[in-house]
């Protein structure tokens with residue numbers, strides 16, 4: 001059997017594990033709820049149990065290392081999960097130490113948004129690009145930057161926290177405490193909140209009908225817009241405009257060859273794209289306007305295959321393209 005990596009994607013709600021091949025193929029996959037309330041030791045115990053299960057089920061697998069990703073802030077060099085807001089009770093957990101001692105294999109750790117950026121770059125919508133910005137738009141907004149063939153880490157691995165760039169001076173307060181963050185105005189959460197405020201339970205609106213008279217989510221807005229509802233379409237236009245403002249900043253800052261949009265809201269990419277494009281045409285300087293904005297291709301496996309590539313492709317980013325044989 002060919003060479004594989006064990007990969008883990010530690011999310012605030014779901015813990016995923018997989019065996020991944022050099023071409024980004026998912027050979028086996030498992031997942032379970034993270035249950036962060038049980039504390040970091042219990043969660044790491046379940047990571048180890050998932051790894052044991054994957055290895056037991058594939059005794060012939062030639063596993064050469066473990067690639068893991070987790071929410072930031074984390075220090076990829078030291079291998080420490082510093083203390084993500086979505087993982088309660090995690091403070092300076094030395095993931096690389098723990099896992100390498102347990103399995104006797106090399107372990108690499110990366111921020112989940114950076115890992116997803118790597119996955120889309122090496123195996124997904126960004127294949128072949130020398131520079132790329134990956135933006136995930138769902139509950140929050142996160143991102144990763146591939147600059148000149150490498151993940152751009154910055155000081156302490158904290159670069160590309162694009163959800164918290166200030167893009168306006170108004171609106172609801174972001175969880176970070178600031179007003180006007182990209183995430184606070186353009187995340188799926190923000191879109192759902194605007195739709196909920198615009199309507200009321202029992203008002204007969206399409207937005208409330210698709211949400212069964214509960215709070216309206218971003219997914220409901222996309223669904224109602226697809227059904228032709230005028231107010232949902234207006235909300236989508238406003239959302240796309242904010243995304244266009246944020247993406248314009250990313251074009252000016254990083255000059256990527258492509259911007260890849262992932263996350264839950266990418267399901268509405270076809271509806272959002274024209275206004276995103278128009279906003280970039282309007283706001284970006286001439287030289288940046290022709291950069292493609294494309295939807296992500298790997299869905300929720302982007303982080304897993306990106307993390308695995310840290311093991312399988314280590315030190316050989318230049319050879320990335322020649323080795324890809326998926327699709």
Ligand SMILES: [Zn+2]
Pocket residue numbers: 163164174175176177178181183184
């Ligand atoms: Zn913020």
